[in-house]
Amino acid sequence: MKPKNDFAPRKPPRQIRSKETVDAILTATTRVLVADGYNAANTNRIAEVAGVSIGSLYQYFPSKEALVAALIERHNNSIIELVESKLAELKEKPLEKVLAALVVATIKVHTVNPELHRVFTEQIPRVGQFEKVLDVEKRIVEILSDYFETERERIRPQNLSLAAFIVVQTVEAVTHAAAVNDKDLLETNELSEEITILLSRYLIN
């Protein structure tokens, strides 16, 4: 039997019991992913950890990929929500504050469930269906770009979407690398202050 290629979750769970099953499966997926890594994780194990039969798992998710994709989607949504709400909350404040808040928020994302985040960014091949689902960044660039638009007169670069692109990549990359190489660095203020300075100097006149 060849693996199948149909990546959307199979059906929305209608009853409460189903919802619980789906939750159990996703929680188990997280646990197994963190413990074993993406490649070594397998659906039988996930079903076992979820306390659910393998058949039930396939009732809700048509493939291993769909399972992981659903998890990533969840994760992404929470990140985007975080960014959006922070931005909405601070949009009247000066640009520097907003940049600082963005940096802090990004660090927070890496602090909540760093193991899982690392699996997402370092172990899941950006191929096939994951290609799309893995780049939250595109959406965040848009959000940020829109915000920059509202502050255009204070911002030096003319190409705002390019600027947003650079900002997002920079913050994410530096934060991620720090999380991987030197966890303590994340906790101190030195890093976040330094990144904020970089952004301010780059963006503001």
Next chain:
Amino acid sequence: MKPKNDFAPRKPPRQIRSKETVDAILTATTRVLVADGYNAANTNRIAEVAGVSIGSLYQYFPSKEALVAALIERHNNSIIELVESKLAELKEKPLEKVLAALVVATIKVHTVNPELHRVFTEQIPRVGQFEKVLDVEKRIVEILSDYFETERERIRPQNLSLAAFIVVQTVEAVTHAAAVNDKDLLETNELSEEITILLSRYLIN
């Protein structure tokens, strides 16, 4: 009894014939990696493409991982050489020139064999043996940090190794994201100039 072995290449080829075999194997690995991606690549296919028996492949490399690790090592060395030589060549020039050159060099790395580079960065799980071999960046941070030391009076941040860390992550991340999302962007000057500005503003004064 099936012990799982080392990841280092098995033995150095002594005769000319075997040197050719090893080369053929590594070339084939590159081809297959680019064509099929890391996960789908398999040793049988690689041996076939190399025009070599599967036994010969295992004579020199104990596993698919060892094969890929050897390739990465090669790649890393060429990157480090590139950075070192550029820096040696320009070390008397003003800091801005050096930064610009660094950005251009990084872009070049992504331009030479972008497919392969992408496989390395996006498909190979940073786990196990790859964890170590995949971070060229650490070495480059050192090199850059040493260079900054010689320009200390012109550089604003006091923590030079942190500054080097941030610079390396930034340039690499932005370049990589551009290569993935928008190839044309790489070719134009806009991106490289923008990154150079970012670095200059961050570092100087």
Next chain:
Amino acid sequence: MKPKNDFAPRKPPRQIRSKETVDAILTATTRVLVADGYNAANTNRIAEVAGVSIGSLYQYFPSKEALVAALIERHNNSIIELVESKLAELKEKPLEKVLAALVVATIKVHTVNPELHRVFTEQIPRVGQFEKVLDVEKRIVEILSDYFETERERIRPQNLSLAAFIVVQTVEAVTHAAAVNDKDLLETNELSEEITILLSRYLIN
């Protein structure tokens, strides 16, 4: 990553269907072992003969060794039962009768499925997991030694466990060698009478 696992059977079959599968697998193992010998036997062949997919085989037994070990265990248990029941049945009879019965029982063991017995004793390396499972003899020595204890006054040697050890080895070795070299010898009474005489002369008085 290919860890090498345990030797215990993987999981007890719960449903009737799987119980049948396990039986089919063990029966097939016997057949293949007898037909091809231990070394040439392989799991794919066994699964094929069992009319079961290779995956099913591995669901219940982690390796060829586990398969054979399960078979040996079964066999051992039946041997021990045979000896125990014979001894229980005859324990009031004179020692000579018991010895004769022991010899006859041992011959019977070699007569029931001689091919399989030969595979067990001559082809399976007494190494690793088999080391333990192959020595039924230890258990039989204990049983016999306990019995001798009850007849101590009629027995010449003082060291009863040594005597039991010698008796067991002798009967088994002679019987086995006869089975291998000269099957007809087993059927006649000459051999069993001769061994019984040997034991009686050794033990009694």
Next chain:
Amino acid sequence: MKPKNDFAPRKPPRQIRSKETVDAILTATTRVLVADGYNAANTNRIAEVAGVSIGSLYQYFPSKEALVAALIERHNNSIIELVESKLAELKEKPLEKVLAALVVATIKVHTVNPELHRVFTEQIPRVGQFEKVLDVEKRIVEILSDYFETERERIRPQNLSLAAFIVVQTVEAVTHAAAVNDKDLLETNELSEEITILLSRYLIN
């Protein structure tokens, strides 16, 4: 390439150098057999340990089996020599002395290189070419039977070859089992005396 089936050593070494090579190979075979066991032993390893190329090994031995068979043959010859010379030396002495000497000699065989002896008896499948080469016992039964003929009037059993068969199996089995289960037992006199008593009582009027 299928394994070939030709079991005699390939050619008698004519020159001194060749003789040394053959010796080195057999010595290495012994070492590897003892260290890794029969199944895990492989010809490449043996050649390496012998300090000889795999090609040279195959120049003198057509197969792995032939290699091991040659070793066994050597071993057998030395055993037979030992028995024959002991018997020649003692043939004028009383039967009891001869039996005692036989037991001692057998124990000695198990003491010289017990590891190797164990490999021969427990790990090498008595199949194919080994079937023949592994039963020294047949030859020893003949020798002993001939000797018994010269002592016929002192011996109780009429069927002398059966008696010899039983004696040989008994001594070998008990000794071997002791060597495997309880090495110290071999060293003490208790075991050898006990076996000698058994034989005497069995054989002598």
Next chain:
DNA sequence: TATGAATGAGGTTTCATTCAT
């Protein structure tokens, strides 16, 4: 809807043996 036994394609790896040099 849930269960879990069954499937089997397909990957990994070994090692006896050959043969060009």
Next chain:
DNA sequence: AATGAATGAAACCTCATTCAT
């Protein structure tokens, strides 16, 4: 005679997925 690179059949085993119950 010796070398050792190359061969490839053949074994091992996993795990995503299906489907009878």
